[in-house]
Amino acid sequence: MKTLKVELGSRSYPILIGEGLLGDPELLRQHVPARDVLVVSNTTVAPLYLDTLSAGLRPRRIIETVLPDGESHKTLTNVARILDVLVANRFARDCTVVALGGGVVGDMAGFAAACYQRGVSFVQMPTTLLSQVDSSVGGKTGVNHPGGKNLIGAFHQPIAVLADTRTLGTLPPRELRAGLAEVIKYGLICDAAFFDWLEEHMEELLAGDPAALAHVIYRSCQIKAEIVGRDEREQGDRALLNLGHTFGHAIESATGYTQWLHGEAIGAGLLMAAAMSAGCGLLSAEDVSRVKNLVARTGLPTRIDSVSPQSALEHMRIDKKVQGGRIRLILLRKIGDAFITADYSEAALDATLHEYFGLAA
């Protein structure tokens, strides 16, 4: 097992990464201190892992809430269901909410924990690659609104993150690839050596090799923990974690959040961020082709045929990163060196959107 720490003063917390953590009573004793525990999961993950976790948590009082599976269920209604269960069982402020599932479960359980009695403790047990490398760390919680994704939420840090890598054994390959897009993102933002490592080990990762996966989870969490420790509320550097996301969110919203997984949209978003950076005279052609090759080898989709460039631009304009009417973008000077800017060439943006969106010529 490997351990990291998110340094946030009195709200610091450990990230534990290893095989079989879910069923380890000693680890659970250390990291889930409460007597009353609400475990939130969904209809896909609960049949696979909830019994193991609950057995490890005994003899605490354990209540289970199993929500429907899917991004379309990341709603205030389902958070209200979690809150209803907490109230109905007379949980006090010293209870703990445990999220067992991917980012959807984690975001909702975390938001319910942030709201219940103005904040109760919360533990993340992420079971997808995406949630193990990204969403379980950093304290962003929330739900979607018909008017937009993640529009309602709160910062609420967990007291621990327990990433059981064995759970990835049941993850569908498409979800694994989507998680790898966020992993590639970390290399591009700030770690060229990690990007090299991914180029060398992509086949092992796609085959689900436990040691290779454990390595990328560790390094990704280390990078995210370091950035969150510096800038918890995204006043500065944390925005770098949105590399590829302004383009990616445009893909997700223009396709109605049904066709593209988040990580898939981010994979294509990384390609567009690279193309855009080259168009602005920043990134070399060689680096652009390395990004293209790695995303393609990951098996992620690389074109958005069903959305026009005009529609994509409109969707980019309603992203949260817009300030004073100008879209801010994360661009690359080279692999491993990203920065945020509102100062870029409109012609390069237009060319990038035309390269990736719309029916291929």
Ligand SMILES: NC(=O)c1ccc[n+]([C@@H]2O[C@H](COP(=O)([O-])OP(=O)(O)OC[C@H]3O[C@@H](n4cnc5c(N)ncnc54)[C@H](O)[C@@H]3O)[C@@H](O)[C@H]2O)c1
């Ligand atoms: N809070 C943050 O900082 C942050 C960051 C990135 C993404 N997110 C959010 O995370 C969500 C995406 O997370 P995700 O990619 O984990 O999606 P998800 O939670 O929908 O999980 C993907 C699918 O895998 C299933 N699944 C989960 N674990 C499994 C396992 N071990 N075996 C088999 N199936 C399993 C789920 O039931 C689901 O069908 C989005 O809502 C996104 O907005 C949040």
Ligand SMILES: [Zn+2]
């Ligand atoms: Zn993301």
